[in-house]
Amino acid sequence: MNPLTLDHLHHRFGDRPALAGLSLAVAPGEVVAMVGLNGAGKTTALRVLVGRLRPASGTARVLGADPSRMRPTTAHRFGHVVGVGLVSPDLTVSENVRTAALLHGVPRAEVADAGAVVVHRLDLDAWADARARTLSAGNAQRLGIACAVVHGPSVLVLDEPTSALDPRGVVLVRELVRSLADDGAAVLVSSHHLDEVARVADRVVVVHGGRSVGELAPGPEMERRFFARVLEADVAALEASAGSAA
Amino acid sequence: MTGPGTALRVELLAWRRSTVQRLATPLLVLLVPAAAVGLTTLARSGALVGAGAAKLAEYATGDLATTHVTAAGQVLAVATLMAGGFAVAATFGQPLADGRAGAYFGLATPRWTVAWARCLVVLGWAAACTVAAVALTVALSAAVSPDGLGAEAWAAAGRALAAGLLGAGLAMPFAAVATATRSPLATVGALIGIVALTQMVVLVGGGAWFPYAVPSLWTGTGGADAAAGIGTGGLLLTAAVAPAGIAVVVQQWRRLTDV
Numbered sequence: 001m002n003p004l005t006l007d008h009l010h011h012r013f014g015d016r017p018a019l020a021g022l023s024l025a026v027a028p029g030e031v032v033a034m035v036g037l038n039g040a041g042k043t044t045a046l047r048v049l050v051g052r053l054r055p056a057s058g059t060a061r062v063l064g065a066d067p068s069r070m071r072p073t074t075a076h077r078f079g080h081v082v083g084v085g086l087v088s089p090d091l092t093v094s095e096n097v098r099t100a101a102l103l104h105g106v107p108r109a110e111v112a113d114a115g116a117v118v119v120h121r122l123d124l125d126a127w128a129d130a131r132a133r134t135l136s137a138g139n140a141q142r143l144g145i146a147c148a149v150v151h152g153p154s155v156l157v158l159d160e161p162t163s164a165l166d167p168r169g170v171v172l173v174r175e176l177v178r179s180l181a182d183d184g185a186a187v188l189v190s191s192h193h194l195d196e197v198a199r200v201a202d203r204v205v206v207v208h209g210g211r212s213v214g215e216l217a218p219g220p221e222m223e224r225r226f227f228a229r230v231l232e233a234d235v236a237a238l239e240a241s242a243g244s245a246a
Numbered sequence: 247m248t249g250p251g252t253a254l255r256v257e258l259l260a261w262r263r264s265t266v267q268r269l270a271t272p273l274l275v276l277l278v279p280a281a282a283v284g285l286t287t288l289a290r291s292g293a294l295v296g297a298g299a300a301k302l303a304e305y306a307t308g309d310l311a312t313t314h315v316t317a318a319g320q321v322l323a324v325a326t327l328m329a330g331g332f333a334v335a336a337t338f339g340q341p342l343a344d345g346r347a348g349a350y351f352g353l354a355t356p357r358w359t360v361a362w363a364r365c366l367v368v369l370g371w372a373a374a375c376t377v378a379a380v381a382l383t384v385a386l387s388a389a390v391s392p393d394g395l396g397a398e399a400w401a402a403a404g405r406a407l408a409a410g411l412l413g414a415g416l417a418m419p420f421a422a423v424a425t426a427t428r429s430p431l432a433t434v435g436a437l438i439g440i441v442a443l444t445q446m447v448v449l450v451g452g453g454a455w456f457p458y459a460v461p462s463l464w465t466g467t468g469g470a471d472a473a474a475g476i477g478t479g480g481l482l483l484t485a486a487v488a489p490a491g492i493a494v495v496v497q498q499w500r501r502l503t504d505v
Binding site for chain 2 (some may be wrong): 047050051052053056062063067068072073075076078080081082083084085086088090091095098102103104105147151182
């Protein structure tokens with residue numbers, strides 16, 4: 001059984017379709033990247049996967065569980081950052097990661113060590129005693145990721161995890177994601193950064209119009225191949241609608 | 247450790263560090279005793295004339311210590327509702343407005359347990375502020391009253407304490423308002439609305455059974471007759487608002503979607 005699955009998800013916001021039959025799965029030890037244009041449905045799919053949005057139809061499963069009704073034992077193995085992380089602006093960086101560790105079910109005796117390790121790993125030591133509200137956008141993003149991985153999840157979902165990061169931050173997050181996957185975690189990442197995706201992902205799924213329209217092999221000329229796949233999907237959709245009209 | 251203990255520990259730390267708490271605590275603990283003693287002193291100074299003197303006529307006579315503590319209870323009955331309302335507007339409404347609430351999904355500590363703990367922390371904080379405000383009023387009163395505190399004053403202190411706690415409990419439904427509206431400003435608007443509605447209900451004589459009017463009337467804000475009209479039924483109904491409000495919020499957070 002794959003730890004992360006989306007199966008024929010459909011959802012609309014008013015008249016606008018957001019998901020139109022999206023399916024994908026992530027295996028243990030695999031990093032899968034979802035790429036797509038703005039409004040393609042990536043973040044909506046991730047919100048479903050985290051339990052924040054119940055789809056009109058279709059199913060999402062995290063470690064076999066419905067994400068909107070996850071039991072604590074399952075949730076303990078799950079980490080995510082979709083939009084804003086588990087960060088309180090009034091707490092310091094250290095307090096935030098320790099708080100996140102507690103909420104993720106890390107035993108109290110291990111919280112301080114787990115927090116210190118992840119703060120160091122994401123190079124946040126210099127800001128350990130700074131309030132989260134005072135951090136730059138890049139450091140705040142790294143803190144959000146630190147709070148999502150402080151418990152060593154076996155399933156991780158990240159939405160645009162490097163959007164605000166400097167090159168060093170990008171490398172840190174890439175190494176973190178890769179090492180979690182190497183330890184057996186299933187990781188699903190959404191991104192606009194095709195070059196970055198090519199470096200970290202095992203598989204790249206192109207999401208367009210609320211559904212998966214194929215995969216790209218990570219490697220050179222990702223941008224050209226991405227647009228070719230999107231164009232191909234648009235042409236196929238136009239032909240299908242012309243056929244049904246006739 | 248997961249569940250209620252974790253949630254309480256986490257929410258307690260978050261509330262200790264919050265700006266709203268840092269502002270509201272000294273206001274409740276220091277301003278209430280200062281207002282009670284100050285208004286009584288002003289009423290008895292002879293400096294007030296006209297409408298001002300009429301407004302504070304109740305404070306101008308009677309046992310000094312009892313008047314101090316009664317005045318503190320009257321202020322607390324409204325102040326704890328307002329402070330608690332602002333607190334839940336900030337703690338429930340703001341994370342829903344800025345998207346932080348989404349991070350509470352998929353946690354080993356369920357989001358509804360976090361919501362429950364958040365209510366309890368705000369309630370506990372308001373209760374602690376009430377105790378501190380009444381204790382400070384008693385201490386100030388003892389220092390300036392030549393005869394000290396008699397039985398009547400201690401009874402008034404007990405009533406002030408209870409009125410403050412009831413007022414804090416009345417803030418809990420505003421956590422449900424904040425969750426439903428996903429807006430701290432809308433929550434504050436609803437809080438102002440309930441205060442206006444309470445005035446109207448009292449004007450038409452329904453205050454004895456309207457929970458949002460009961461604490462103030464019970465402490466004598468509407469006069470001795472109105473205070474005497476508050477029965478056990480009205481007080482129990484008022485006390486039931488907090489657990490009912492918390493139950494609604496917990497259910498809302500259990501069913502929360504589209505965050």
